[in-house]
Amino acid sequence: MSVIARWCHKHRLVTVVVWLALIIGLGALTGSAGTKYNDTMSIPASESSQAMDLLRQSLPASAGDSDQVVWHTTGGAKVTDPAVQQRMTGALNQIATAPGVAGVTGPYDGPRGALQVSKDQTTAYATINFAQEAHDLPDAEVQHIIDVAQGARETNLQVELGGQAISQAERKIGGAADLIGVLAALLVLGLVFRAAGAAVMPILTGVAGVATGILGTGQLSHLFAISSTAPTLATLVGLGVGIDYALFIVNRHRKGLMSGLSVEDSIAKALNTSGRAVIFAGGTVxxxxLGMFALGLSFLNGMAIGAAVTVSMTVLAAITLLPAMLGFLKLRVLSKKQRRELAARQAGVGVLVPYAHASRRRPSGVPGHPETVFTRWAGKVQAKPLGKALLAIAVMAVVAVPFFSIRLGNSDAGNDPKSTTTRQAYDLLADGFGKGFNGPLLLVAQTPAAGDQQALTTLVDRIKTVPDVAAVSARPTQPGQAIAVVQVVPVSSPQDKATTDLIGTLRHDVIPKAEAGTTLHVMVSGPTAISNDFSHTLTSKLPLFVAIIVGLGCLLMILAFRSLLVPLIGVAMNLLTMGVAFGSLVAVFQWGWGSEALGAGGAGPVEAFVPVIVISILFGLSMDYQVFLISRMHEEWSHSKDNSRSVRVGHGETGQVIVAAGIIMACVFGAFLFNGQRVIAEFGMALAVAILLDVLMLRLILVPALMHRFGKANWWLPAWLDKVLPHMSVEGEPEPVPGAVATDGPYDEPELASANHRIQ
Incomplete structure (x- = not known):
């Protein structure tokens, strides 16, 4: 690592120019080639996906995306009034001839069209059948349709649009949430470092890593199925980890400068110690x-690719771009006070720190380690570990309790922000035709024999009597056509549990009875059924994924710390962190405690894929904090073999940086609560709450308290296992034994004052 650091420092201008060229080049490529994000959540082996594949092969026109234009009249006007009919017919005719549109079915197209007008005749809708699925449609073509439809608006005529293609075209990536998170992180860094240069470095590093990661992900969307949500998720994760990783390196570099190292030597040492930890932490994330690939779901694979690429680029920026920028900054990475002290020391001045000022600082109780707020807290945890551990567990348990009522699913457009056209179209359809109208089910029937069509007719009549079914209609078929499509409109909304139950009733009770004794084969599909199948498959695979993640974490910590108990403590902490993450999700989004205020819609199920991604991210981040905390304890243990001293020193010395890193993470994640997208708000809530409580309750209280109680057992590893396992160094060279040189932040003044006292 020191070789990389010295090269980047020596060729710092070249390094910065290469990074700028990379960002500009990727930006130009994205501008010319565009992106091809794909929000399809199908599972090839599922019934709903097989039905859609059959439609694509047999009835291509029925396999494209279907969206709606919805209009509503006020002031006593009706949608059947000649003026309204003329205005909307003109708009629909324009849409019908637009590129990418296979056809438009409106309410003014004869007797069948009358079914597309509400009973009070104030709401109507038209169905736009696209020639392709939503993810294959160019945004420009969809935007043209939006403009044409909304151009028909007038005083008493509201026109809105809904559907997957419309939602994708209207979705905005990034925005104020990114800026709010960055500004909050900058404020925290300024308070920690008290130097503008030091505060800006992690921000620039994180932004550079995220920019290249997002632009690179956009180009990878041409090769892999990557969701349009992936860039926002990658930004959320990349900013958090990128700023934190740079924080650790800058903090170590400042310590090196205050200990008397040159700028180049200090950067090299920082990269050789904290830089290694950053690579380990980033690699873990x-x-x-990428462990999500084990689930075999292309939708999640795309999410994993986007986030993994971005995290990798933030790590690369931290070990290459950051050393170059620190070389330009030189000693300005230190605060003015630190620069004065360093200059005085180099000039050989005896009085480095006013002794009267330093005398107010008390010893920490551990020889060679000055007292700070965090060392005093470490002493209090050591004095009464059991009581504080019980308090931390109680807090975590209270927040995690809602997790036991979690319901995974897929929220619908009813949870879009109220200002969006998709949400307003959803509300208009729900008010005019019923909630289930926003998520109809499609029954795809194969009728190879002559009697199968009659069996299908009987099935349609039977479905009309099934509870929670609002309407059933069979699409017209051509003579000799062996594929038929039936639309079933539930009473309940797409995200309601009742709709999920209806899908099960149709598949396992109603349809098998109609198929008995015939060659009729009917499959339940449509966006709602596809989402339901996706959620069911993902839920069934979630325990395996958690086991893989927990096992991997345990193995890595055994290798790093040569201990069995420390990894088990780490696993327990990971599970507690996951519990509070999911508990907060249920309380806010499933129970609806504040989701409307966040602009994330009302109460609804937690998105099925959110827990998997949250587990992946939290595993990496909590491992990061665990390694940073335990590695300092382990280093002290290697010197003293005194568990109490090791835990107290490690706890006290790492507390400030861990808290700062945790607060920065929480600020970045929390800012995305106001992104305007429900799924991103779910990520923001889960990660912000989990990281903040992880730092404050687990790393500052529960972990050191448990380690005080367990004593020397913390560091026990069977001799035979120690011989078998490979040795791995997380932070490279060990820290020097504290001496008379100054250290960073609150530690330098007492040591300098002590030297001053000896001189006097």
């Missing part, structure tokens, strides 16, 4: 994210 990437491995956890």
């Amino acid at each position: 990437v491995i956890a994210l």
